[in-house]
Structures are given as structure tokens and as C-alpha cells.
Amino acid sequence: MTKAAACHNGLPSAYLQKLNRQKRAPYGFLGIFFLLSMVPFICRNDYYVHVMIAIFYTVIYTSTYRFILRTGQFHFGAHAFIGIGAYASVLLVTRAGWSFWAAMPAAGIIAAVCALIVGFPILRLKGIYFAIITWGLGDTLRFVYMRFKNPFGGALGIFSIPGPNPITIPGVGVIDFSQKSHYYILALALMMLTLYVLYRLERSRIGLVFGAIREGDQLARAIGINIMNYKVLAFAVCSGLAAMGGSFYAHYTYYISPQDFTVLLTIYLAIYTVVGGQDSYFGAIVGTVVLSLAGEIFAGYSHYQLIMYSTFMIVVLLFLPQGLVSFPRYIARLFVGNSANEVKGKGNESALT
Amino acid sequence: MSQLSLKGVSKYFGGLAAIQNLDFEVKEGEIRGLIGPNGAGKTTVFNVITGELSPNAGEILYAGRLLNGLKTHQVAKLGIVRTYQLVTLFSGYSALENILVGFHSESRFSLLDLILGGRRSRATDIAQLDKAMEILAFMGLSAFADAQAENLPHGLQRKLGVAIALAARAKVLLLDEPLTGMNPSEAQDMIETIRQIRKEYGTTIILVEHNLQAVMELCEKITVINFGQKIAEGEPGQIKRDEKVIEAYIGKNAHAT
Amino acid sequence: MELHELVQNVVNAISIGSIYALLALGLTLLFSIMDILFFAHGAMYMLGAYATYYFCTKFGWNYFVAIPLVILLIGTFGTLIEKGLFRPIRNDHVAIIFLGIALNWFLESAGFIVFGLRPKPVASAFPGKLQFLGSTISWERAVVVIIGMIAVFSLYFFLMRSRLGLGLRAFAEDPEAAELQGISNDHVCSLGFFIGCGLAALAGLLVAPIFIITPAMGSHAVLISLLVIGLGGLGSIPGALLSAFIIGSIESFGTAYLGANITWGLIFIFVVVFLTIRPTGILGVERE
Ligand SMILES: Nc1ncnc2c1ncn2[C@@H]1O[C@H](COP(=O)(O)OP(=O)(O)OP(=O)(O)O)[C@@H](O)[C@H]1O
Ligand SMILES: [Mg+2]
Numbered sequence: 001m002t003k004a005a006a007c008h009n010g011l012p013s014a015y016l017q018k019l020n021r022q023k024r025a026p027y028g029f030l031g032i033f034f035l036l037s038m039v040p041f042i043c044r045n046d047y048y049v050h051v052m053i054a055i056f057y058t059v060i061y062t063s064t065y066r067f068i069l070r071t072g073q074f075h076f077g078a079h080a081f082i083g084i085g086a087y088a089s090v091l092l093v094t095r096a097g098w099s100f101w102a103a104m105p106a107a108g109i110i111a112a113v114c115a116l117i118v119g120f121p122i123l124r125l126k127g128i129y130f131a132i133i134t135w136g137l138g139d140t141l142r143f144v145y146m147r148f149k150n151p152f153g154g155a156l157g158i159f160s161i162p163g164p165n166p167i168t169i170p171g172v173g174v175i176d177f178s179q180k181s182h183y184y185i186l187a188l189a190l191m192m193l194t195l196y197v198l199y200r201l202e203r204s205r206i207g208l209v210f211g212a213i214r215e216g217d218q219l220a221r222a223i224g225i226n227i228m229n230y231k232v233l234a235f236a237v238c239s240g241l242a243a244m245g246g247s248f249y250a251h252y253t254y255y256i257s258p259q260d261f262t263v264l265l266t267i268y269l270a271i272y273t274v275v276g277g278q279d280s281y282f283g284a285i286v287g288t289v290v291l292s293l294a295g296e297i298f299a300g301y302s303h304y305q306l307i308m309y310s311t312f313m314i315v316v317l318l319f320l321p322q323g324l325v326s327f328p329r330y331i332a333r334l335f336v337g338n339s340a341n342e343v344k345g346k347g348n349e350s351a352l353t
Numbered sequence: 354m355s356q357l358s359l360k361g362v363s364k365y366f367g368g369l370a371a372i373q374n375l376d377f378e379v380k381e382g383e384i385r386g387l388i389g390p391n392g393a394g395k396t397t398v399f400n401v402i403t404g405e406l407s408p409n410a411g412e413i414l415y416a417g418r419l420l421n422g423l424k425t426h427q428v429a430k431l432g433i434v435r436t437y438q439l440v441t442l443f444s445g446y447s448a449l450e451n452i453l454v455g456f457h458s459e460s461r462f463s464l465l466d467l468i469l470g471g472r473r474s475r476a477t478d479i480a481q482l483d484k485a486m487e488i489l490a491f492m493g494l495s496a497f498a499d500a501q502a503e504n505l506p507h508g509l510q511r512k513l514g515v516a517i518a519l520a521a522r523a524k525v526l527l528l529d530e531p532l533t534g535m536n537p538s539e540a541q542d543m544i545e546t547i548r549q550i551r552k553e554y555g556t557t558i559i560l561v562e563h564n565l566q567a568v569m570e571l572c573e574k575i576t577v578i579n580f581g582q583k584i585a586e587g588e589p590g591q592i593k594r595d596e597k598v599i600e601a602y603i604g605k606n607a608h609a610t
Numbered sequence: 611m612e613l614h615e616l617v618q619n620v621v622n623a624i625s626i627g628s629i630y631a632l633l634a635l636g637l638t639l640l641f642s643i644m645d646i647l648f649f650a651h652g653a654m655y656m657l658g659a660y661a662t663y664y665f666c667t668k669f670g671w672n673y674f675v676a677i678p679l680v681i682l683l684i685g686t687f688g689t690l691i692e693k694g695l696f697r698p699i700r701n702d703h704v705a706i707i708f709l710g711i712a713l714n715w716f717l718e719s720a721g722f723i724v725f726g727l728r729p730k731p732v733a734s735a736f737p738g739k740l741q742f743l744g745s746t747i748s749w750e751r752a753v754v755v756i757i758g759m760i761a762v763f764s765l766y767f768f769l770m771r772s773r774l775g776l777g778l779r780a781f782a783e784d785p786e787a788a789e790l791q792g793i794s795n796d797h798v799c800s801l802g803f804f805i806g807c808g809l810a811a812l813a814g815l816l817v818a819p820i821f822i823i824t825p826a827m828g829s830h831a832v833l834i835s836l837l838v839i840g841l842g843g844l845g846s847i848p849g850a851l852l853s854a855f856i857i858g859s860i861e862s863f864g865t866a867y868l869g870a871n872i873t874w875g876l877i878f879i880f881v882v883v884f885l886t887i888r889p890t891g892i893l894g895v896e897r898e
Contacts, residue, residue: 129840208450218441
């Protein structure tokens with residue numbers, strides 16, 4: 001009998017359970033994908049489908065944003081990389097004649113490479129400096145887009161962006177993106193892919209290291225972990241994924257302008273993340289879904305919407321520091337009394353694994 | 354041939370000389386004691402070796418290679434790993450996970466493989482689990498694999514700290530007061546473990562410890578520092594009789610010497 | 611470049627620099643005292659400008675009467691915010707930043723709803739121009755510089771000479787030691803917020819007759835202030851002053867010769883590159 005087998009009968013059952021969960025996770029993700037993919041065929045209201053699509057690509061932005069935040073970097077330039085993704089993919093399609101299916105991953109890679117290049121010098125910077133620089137970076141790009149009409153379309157942006165090229169899926173038929181439901185499936189697939197990658201980054205061996213860096217960076221260094229490398233890796237992967245979301249956005253709305261990628265975008269992401277609960281993997285998702293839906297009430301009245309969002313954020317920060325995901329626990333504590341749940345308070349992480 | 358050597362190393366904090374012109378050499382596979390009264394500069398010696406502090410003067414050589422200027426994680430990659438005087442663990446993790454973090458640099462992973470979580474990645478998970486359980490067993494911690502590190506009793510936390518360093522493939526292990534806060538039987542157990550580590554893994558060990566009895570028992574050679582300067586070096590028997598050492602320790606641990 | 615153009619731009623640079631200096635001073639003061647970045651600073655600036663509009667244009671009061679009132683009003687508002695919102699989570703620096711962001715956007719959106727979308731005019735309190743080395747300078751801009759300087763110097767003397775100021779500085783150096791000496795944490799924070807928000811309001815008051823007042827002006831201002839204090843070195847008052855005038859100069863000359871968009875791009879690039887090379891800013895010290 002191998003030692004591994006001995007372990008299976010033996011001790012670290014909690015850890016083995018974790019490994020097993022990880023093994024099953026892909027099926028879970030696929031299952032959710034298929035479940036959600038039925039929605040537009042059941043509910044044929046284009047408006048609802050559109051809201052779902054917007055939620056999907058926003059979840060891509062928010063959850064990647066959250067992951068960077070969790071590496072201890074006060075990221076304020078998510079809009080920069082989303083913008084890079086959108087512009088790169090649009091230009092590759094309209095100027096270089098690429099297919100969308102090549103341009104979207106390429107846009108992701110371009111953004112990831114940009115993140116790598118700026119990452120090494122700026123990730124050394126602490127807290128607020130990092131915030132200032134990433135914010136500055138985003139706005140610098142915005143000025144670049146505005147200044148150079150060719151090829152960025154100037155302040156007015158780029159119009160009539162073509163949708164994704166039609167594809168044939170064996171057994172399903174041709175998907176030509178003539179209907180909202182086609183975009184829905186694409187956005188859903190992208191979101192599930194992103195969430196899966198983030199799940200692995202958080203829960204696999206590498207996630208263990210990310211967590212360890214958070215738990216104690218001194219010890220992490222002392223056992224040879226190059227913290228910078230991990231931060232840059234997270235920064236690049238997450239920026240690349242967010243950029244693919246940006247690419248989708250461009251080809252879904254057919255129109256992008258520098259005004260789509262202002263710091264306000266990052267601020268929305270920050271609000272979603274904090275309101276949802278930044279400690280939890282699900283926080284970004286919950287925050288995005290709840291606030292997007294709540295925001296629909298004020299659709300078209302952006303000031304009221306922002307008032308609602310910021311009120312949400314203030315209330316959560318003051319009264320529910322672990323975010324909406326901790327709300328059930330908060331309620332439970334009200335009824336059961338605090339002692340029972342105190343232990344879980346710290347490791348949101350473990351509670352959800 | 355010495356494996357690790359400090360040549361004329363000094364470290365100042367403002368006007369205070371925490372280490373002053375310190376020379377000292379350690380042979381491969383040796384267990385070396387580094388002792389001195391409180392504030393003598395022992396921890397500072399570890400800090401400059403691991404690059405957590407940069408020395409103001411002097412050279413630190415490891416296997417013929419200059420360590421000055423390297424970052425802590427680079428020094429650790431070369432095989433010099435330390436533990437801390439105050440127990441330092443990944444406290445929210447289970448004991449097993451603490452060990453697994455130590456393996457971070459093994460299995461030059463392919464990122465894609467890791468992210469997709471395919472069969473190869475899972476095989477690595479299992480292989481690492483085996484190795485981690487081996488280390489836990491070696492340290493007598495098997496029964497606590499799933500226990501959260503911060504909930505372990507103090508003595509076991511200290512052991513776990515050493516275990517993490519082993520997982521990180523320490524060739525030179527710097528132990529900062531590993532016996533502090535232990536009762537006599539735990540201490541004896543730890544002493545035995547340190548011997549075993551050297552025997553099993555051939556690890557060089559530098560031991561900073563106030564329990565002089567234990568140091569005398571474990572170490573082939575002892576270096577004594579006071580006010581950042583070396584005042585004596587030699588075999589335990591010699592050190593016990595050394596005038597300067599007795600003087601430095603008078604009123605404190607005089608009875609133990 | 612003609613001499614009078616040069617003079618014009620220099621005067622412009624100094625007046626813009628003075629505004630940025632006022633904005634940045636409050637922000638950097640709060641940072642050095644409490645180690646926090648107060649993102650709603652911009653909103654205070656915006657409220658200062660609107661308060662001026664109401665006092666001067668709507669109620670028709672004298673500009674000089676408005677000055678102390680606006681500072682007092684917004685400063686008090688700042689201390690209330692500190693007491694009610696910030697104090698409960700004072701030790702959580704990340705949460706504090708998010709709270710500031712939320713508050714900023716709350717006040718800005720509320721501003722749009724309450725004050726309306728249309729920019730508000732404030733009549734100049736100092737009409738007329740003066741001739742200087744062949745160039746024409748509006749009195750307003752000169753007044754900005756003068757009042758700005760007065761404010762900076764009073765702050766400086768307050769910090770360096772007065773007992774309260776000494777307390778503030780002691781607290782910024784070492785909060786624990788200061789508390790042991792009987793300097794109350796709560797009072798220092800309240801005072802810090804009062805001064806910080808008061809300075810922002812003063813900046814808003816000074817620009818009210820010159821710039822266009824809209825609720826969105828705050829967010830723009832807070833971004834600039836961040837750039838300024840980042841470039842100057844977080845927590846460093848001389849650094850903030852210096853970098854305010856550097857950025858003011860780039861803006862003034864850049865806008866005149868290259869256009870506003872490029873200039874802002876240049877400023878961002880300049881700050882980004884500078885901080886990458888020297889991560890502590892011009893006069894910042896390595897904090898741990
Ligand atoms: N980071 C630091 N900054 C300033 N002084 C320091 C620092 N670290 C250590 N010192 C001083 O250097 C001297 C040596 O300290 P060190 O921690 O190396 O002593 P030690 O021999 O490990 O003592 P102990 O047995 O109490 O652990 C002490 O006087 C200490 O106060
Ligand atoms: Mg020590």
C-alpha cells in the first residue's frame with residue numbers, strides 16, 4: 001500500500017476533502033454553466049437577458065478586481081486594463097482584420113503583458129502610491145485615446161464595432177450573434193471561465209501560497225517565497241481576464257469611447273467588492289449581482305443610483321465589515337448569540353471552502 | 354571547509370552596535386550553539402544572515418557564495434531557513450497546510466496545468482501530501498495534521514515552525530530559541546528532534562538558546578557573544594570554564610554554566 | 611515666447627499652484643496625523659464652492675464675510691463626518707479609504723440632485739485687471755495667490771508655534787507617546803478634519819469666481835490632490851507645496867502651448883514615471 005493510500009484511510013481528512021472538492025469543482029462549474037445557459041430560452045424578454053449579460057461581464061471585472069485587492073494592492077486602475085482589452089480587440093478586428101475569436105484572447109494577452117511590464121516597477125509601491133499610479137495610468141490612457149483620433153477614434157470613440165464572427169458548434173448549429181441569447185451564452189462562458197481560473201488561483205496549491213502571503217509575509221519570505229512574483233502573477237492574470245471582459249463589452253455594445261473607461265468604472269468595482277465582502281470568493285459576485293439588480297431600479301438616473309450604491313457601501317463598512325455574504329451569519333448571530341459563530345468570523349475563507 | 358561564514362560583520366542601529374566585527378564559521382552538518390545574554394545580538398545575527406537586515410560591514414559567505422545584498426527569499430532558496438523567536442506560523446492554516454506552503458517552490462509547476470487543475474496537477478497534490486505527512490510524522494505531529502496552527506499547544510507550534518523550515522528544504526537551519534516556553538519533557542523531545550533532523554537530513558543547525566543545559570548537550574561547538582562581540586568559542590566543556598563567559602552570565606544563568 | 615505671455619503663464623501657474631497647494635495641504639495633513647487618505651476631500655472642496663455661491667450670489671453677502679463662514683461651515687461638517695462615520699472604523703485603513711470614496715460619490719451625486727446639473731456662476735468679488743510687465747492679470751487670480759499664501763503661512767505658524775499645532779505634530783510623529791502625554795486621539799482627529807476640510811472649502815471658495823462650479827469638480831480635485839501629495843511625498847507639507855507648484859506650472863504652460871488633454875496626459879506620465887523611479891516622492895521619507 002502506498003503512503004498516499006495510507007493517508008486516505010488515515011488522518012488529514014479535512015485536507016483530503018478539500019482536494020476532492022477541487023477535483024469535483026470543474027463539474028460544478030460546468031453544471032452551473034448549463035443551468036444558467038437555459039435562462040434565455042425560458043425567459044425570452046430581451047431586457048432581462050441584457051441585464052444578465054451586463055451582470056456577467058461585470059462579475060468578470062469585479063472578481064478579478066477583488067483578487068488583485070486581496071494580494072494587498074490597492075488597485076485603482078482596473079479601468080485601464082479593461083480599456084486596453086476593449087480597444088486592442090476592436091482595433092485588431094477593425095484594423096487588422098482579425099476574427100473576434102482570435103482578437104479577444106489576444107486582447108487579454110496584451111493587457112496581461114502590459115500588466116507585467118508595469119507590474120514589476122509599481123507593485124513595489126505601497127498602498128496609496130500604488131493607487132495613485134494605477135489611477136494615473138488609467139487616466140493617461142484615456143487621454144491617449146482622446147488625443148489620437150487615429151486609430152482610437154478620439155473623444156467620440158469607435159462606432160459600429162462588428163459583433164463576434166458566426167461560429168458553428170457541432171450538434172448545436174450556427175451561432176451568429178443575431179440574438180441576445182447568443183451573447184448571453186458567450187458572456188456566461190467567459191464569466192464561468194474567469195471564475196474557474198480565480199477559483200483555482202484561490203483554492204489550489206498556488207492559492208495556498210497567496211493565502212500564506214496574506215497570513216504572514218515575513219514567514220513567507222523566510223521560507224523562500226518571492227512575494228513580488230506572486231503579486232505580479234495575480235496582477236497580470238487578473239488584468240488579462242478583465243481585458244477579455246472588456247473585449248466582450250466592446251463587441252457586445254458595438255461602441256466604445258474613452259468615457260467608458262474612467263476611474264468611475266473602478267470605483268463601481270470597488271463598491272461591488274466591498275459591499276459583497278472582499279474576504280470571500282463569492283463576495284464580488286454577490287455584490288455585483290445585488291447592486292446591479294438594485295441599480296436597475298434607478299436605471300437612467302445615475303445620480304440616484306450612485307447615492308444608493310454609496311449608501312450601501314457606507315452602511316456595509318460600518319455595520320457589516322465582511323460584506324453582504326456575511327449577512328446570513330450576522331442574522332444567525334442575532335438569534336443564536338455570538339459565541340457559536342465567533343470562531344468562523346476570522347476565516348471567511350475556510351467557511352466557504 | 355566551512356559552509357557558512359561571517360567575516361567582520363557589523364550591524365548598527367543608530368549608535369547602538371548590535372553586532373560588531375563578528376567572525377564565525379560553521380561546518381556542514383554541524384550543530385552550533387550561539388549564546389549570549391539578552392540583547393547580545395543573537396537574533397540580529399540571524400537577521401543579517403537571512404537578509405532581513407543588511408549588515409553595515411563585513412561579508413557573509415555561504416558555500417563560497419556572497420550572501421550580502423540578497424533578499425530574504427533568495428537566501429531561503431539557497432537553503433538557509435530560519436525560525437523566529439516569537440512563534441511565527443501561518444496561523445489560520447492547518448498544520449498540514451503550513452507544511453505544504455513550504456513546498457511552494459517544488460514541482461516547477463506549469464501555470465496552465467495548475468490553473469486547469471488537470472490530472473498532473475492532482476498527482477502533484479497527492480505527492481506533496483505524502484511528503485508533508487512524512488515530515489509531520491517525523492516531527493511527531495501526524496495527529497495534528499488537520500488542526501489549525503493557532504490552536505495547537507505552544508510546544509507543538511514551535512515544532513511546526515521547524516517543520517515548515519524543513520519543508521522549505523533547509524540545508525542550514527537557524528533556530529531562534531526553539532525551547533522557549535517548553536516544559537522539561539517537551540524540551541527534551543525537541544532536543545531529540547533537533548538531533549534527528551541533523552541525522553536524517555544532514556542539516557547544519559545553528560541554535561540560539563537560553564537553555565544552556567540543552568545547548569551544552571546538543572552542540573559540538575558553541576559561540577558566545579556579548580554586546581555584539583564574540584567573547585568565546587569552543588567545545589561545551591571549554592565554554593563552561595571560560596572566565597569571560599561566566600562573567601557575562603553572572604547573575605543571570607550563572608548557576609546553569 | 612513673448613515676455614508678457616511668459617508673465618501671464620507664470621501668474622497662472624502660481625494661482626493654480628496655490629489652489630492645488632490648499633487642496634493638497636489638507637489631505638496630506640490628515641494623512642500625516644491619522645495615516646488615512648480622505649477621499650471625500652474633493653467633496654468638501656465642491657461644497658465650499660457651492661456654499662460660496664449660496665452666500666455670495668444667492669444671498670448677496672460680501673465675499674469677505676463668506677470666507678470665515680464657509681470655512682467654519684465645512685470644517686464643522688468635516689468634524690461631524692469624522693465623529694459619526696470615521697471614528698468607529700478608525701483603525702481599519704482600507705475600510706477608511708473605501709468609506710471616503712463612498713462618501714465622495716454620495717456627496718457628489720447628492721450635489722447633482724440638490725444643486726442641479728447646470729454650472730453655477732459666482733460674481734467676481736474683485737473685478738478689474740492689473741497691468742504687470744506688459745501683461746494683464748485679473749485681480750481675482752492675484753487674490754487667489756494672496757489668500758492662498760496667507761492660509762499656507764497661517765497653517766505653518768499654527769503647526770510650528772501654537773500649542774495645539776505642536777500637539778498635532780507630536781501626534782503625527784508618534785500617536786502612542788502623544789496619548790501618554792495627554793493628547794487625546796479623538797480631539798486630534800476632530801481638529802485634523804476641521805482644518806483639512808476647512809482648507810478644502812477655502813480652495814473651493816477661491817475658485818468659485820474663477821472656475822465653473824459643478825458637483826463633479828470634487829472628484830477631479832481629489833485626483834489632482836492625490837497626484838500632488840503623491841509626487842510631493844505623502845505626509846510631507848513642504849513636499850506638497852513644492853509639487854503643487856510643479857504641477858500647476860506644467861498645467862499652466864502645457865495648456866497654453868499643447869492643449870489641455872495632452873497636458874493632463876503629460877502630468878500623469880510625469881508623476882507615474884517619477885514615482886516609479888523614486889517611490890517616496892520628492893520629499894517623502896520611507897515609512898514603515
Ligand atoms: N530593529 C531594531 N531596531 C533597533 N534596535 C534593535 C533592533 N533589533 C534589535 N535591536 C537592538 O539590538 C540589540 C541586539 O538585539 P537582538 O534581538 O539581536 O538580541 P538577542 O541576543 O536576540 O536578545 P534576546 O536573547 O533577548 O533575544 C538589542 O539591544 C536590541 O535592542
Ligand atoms: Mg533574540
